[in-house]
Amino acid sequence: xxxxxxxxxxxxxxxxxxxxxxxxxxxxxxxxxxxxxxxxxxxxxxxxxxxxxxxxxxxxxxxxxxxxxxxxxxxxxxxxxxxxxxxxxxxxxxxxxxxxxxxxxxxxxxxxxxxxxxxxxxxxxxxxxxxxxxxxxxxxxxxxxxxxxxxxxxxxxxxxxxxxxxxxxxxxxxxxxxxxxxxxxxxxxxxxxxxxxxxxxxxxxxxxxxxxxxxxxxxxxxxxxxxxxxxxxxxxxxxxxxxxxxxxxxxxxxxxxxxxxxxxxxxxxxxxxxxxxxxxxxxxxxxxxxxxxxxxxxxxxxxxxxxxxxx
DNA sequence: ATGGACACCTGTGGGC
DNA sequence: TGCCCACAGGTGTCCA
Numbered sequence: 001x002x003x004x005x006x007x008x009x010x011x012x013x014x015x016x017x018x019x020x021x022x023x024x025x026x027x028x029x030x031x032x033x034x035x036x037x038x039x040x041x042x043x044x045x046x047x048x049x050x051x052x053x054x055x056x057x058x059x060x061x062x063x064x065x066x067x068x069x070x071x072x073x074x075x076x077x078x079x080x081x082x083x084x085x086x087x088x089x090x091x092x093x094x095x096x097x098x099x100x101x102x103x104x105x106x107x108x109x110x111x112x113x114x115x116x117x118x119x120x121x122x123x124x125x126x127x128x129x130x131x132x133x134x135x136x137x138x139x140x141x142x143x144x145x146x147x148x149x150x151x152x153x154x155x156x157x158x159x160x161x162x163x164x165x166x167x168x169x170x171x172x173x174x175x176x177x178x179x180x181x182x183x184x185x186x187x188x189x190x191x192x193x194x195x196x197x198x199x200x201x202x203x204x205x206x207x208x209x210x211x212x213x214x215x216x217x218x219x220x221x222x223x224x225x226x227x228x229x230x231x232x233x234x235x236x237x238x239x240x241x242x243x244x245x246x247x248x249x250x251x252x253x254x255x256x257x258x259x260x261x262x263x264x265x266x267x268x269x270x271x272x273x274x275x276x277x278x279x280x281x282x283x284x285x286x287x288x289x290x291x292x293x294x295x296x297x298x299x300x301x302x303x304x305x306x307x308x309x310x311x
Numbered sequence: 312a313t314g315g316a317c318a319c320c321t322g323t324g325g326g327c
Numbered sequence: 328t329g330c331c332c333a334c335a336g337g338t339g340t341c342c343a
Contacts, residue, residue: 002336030319061337072334087337088321102322128337189314207336241317255324260336277336298316300334 002085004171004205005040005248006063006260006268008147010091013263016057017093018065018120019151020113023053026106033105033124035235036082036164037132042107047133048081048108054153059174061085062112062165066136066157082162085126092121093263100266106131125259136160143176171205172242173249183234186226193229194222194301197241206241212302214241216276222294222301223308228311247273247284276302 002010017229026045028034037044052068057080064080066202073079083091092101096109096117105127108120122131138160141144145161170177189196194215197206204212215222218233229237248254253268256278261267275285280293284304295300 006336019312035319084337086320087335089337124320125322126335126337189312195314198337209336254336259322259336297314299337 002061002089002253002260003207004060004173004245005210005255006255007058007063007085007205008173008249009253009262009268010085011056011058011063011147012149014063014065014091014093014120015148015150017116017118017263018053018110019055020052020153021118023048023050024109024111024117025049026108026292028106030105030127032127033122033130034132036084036130039133043098044131044133047079048062052142052153053081053110054157055148055151057144057146057148057157058160059165060168060171060200061207062146062162062168063091064134064136064146064162064165064203067133069156071171072181074135078157078160079133080136080157080160080162082134082164084129086126086130088125088259089129089216090121090123090259090261090265091263092123092261094119094121107152121296132164134164134212135163137163137166141176141177147171168200168204170247172203172238173205173245173303179238183231183238186234187229189224189226192223193226193237195222195297196226197237203241205245208240208299210244210248211272212277213244213275215308216303217244219307221308222296222303223310265278276304 028041031041034041034044054066057064062084063080068079101121101123103125104121104123110118112118144158193209197211203231218237255267279291281290284291287306289304289306291302292305
């Protein structure tokens with residue numbers, strides 16, 4: 001469920017507590033949450049325990065925590081704890097002794113830089129999300145691997161990205177996002193516009209909610225071929241994406257059920273301003289026509305059949 | 312390069 | 328109340 005604004009809300013919530021914190025111990029309640037860790041649960045625990053966390057970084061929907069190097073690291077390569085929330089993941093910070101959170105899969109016990117004890121709890125209903133330790137490699141453009149405003153320890157990890165996230169394009173809130181390059185590439189794509197903006201190799205961070213919202217905002221049908229967009233229309237769409245993601249980050253992400261929570265276990269409020277997603281049958285806020293939901297690519301697409309015509 | 316189907320999972324809500 | 332089906336914010340892989 002979480003898209004860029006939800007993941008950014010989690011990132012900014014984790015950073016003050018976890019930057020500079022040291023991992024004391026790990027509790028693995030469900031090994032399936034570690035399925036993307038190549039070495040298995042025992043290796044995960046051994047590699048993470050005793051490490052200092054250097055920062056909290058995000059690109060698109062991927063989060064990672066660069067870890068302090070130590071003797072015995074394979075090939076002396078820097079590593080990070082990489083997290084993805086999948087459809088239903090949550091990362092909660094709890095005081096020791098806090099009541100248990102349902103569907104908790106992994107708990108990392110840590111001591112913050114000021115000595116405070118804390119618990120980082122990875123909660124995930126559907127287990128499409130994961131935690132894994134991965135090597136960090138240099139970014140191809142030499143710029144920082146992702147977004148990590150604020151506190152940090154050192155900068156040896158700055159221009160690196162986890163190997164498992166290296167194929168993910170920069171997101172539109174990344175200072176190193178190249179708008180001109182994205183727009184040019186978008187207009188060569190021989191595919192529908194929604195498919196294109198959901199392609200994390202082209203632009204990252206956009207998921208089903210914000211895709212539908214951005215297309216509604218710029219009056220585009222989800223199946224409109226990307227290559228038919230004028231330069232101006234493509235730019236209008238990118239502006240809508242940026243504006244909507246920014247607005248959603250400001251209110252702490254979107255949530256309409258128990259599945260998305262910030263690190264304190266609280267929900268966001270963006271649902272009040274959704275114009276298309278989840279509004280099947282209700283009147284379009286622009287023209288009054290009922291919003292339609294089509295089955296599309298094994299999921300749903302919400303749009304106004306009058307404002308967003310296929311051309 | 313593109314797209315479709317499917318796999319990975321659990322939980323909830325609606326209809327009957 | 329119980330059962331079955333549809334549906335849910337994502338990603339990766341295999342196969343035409």
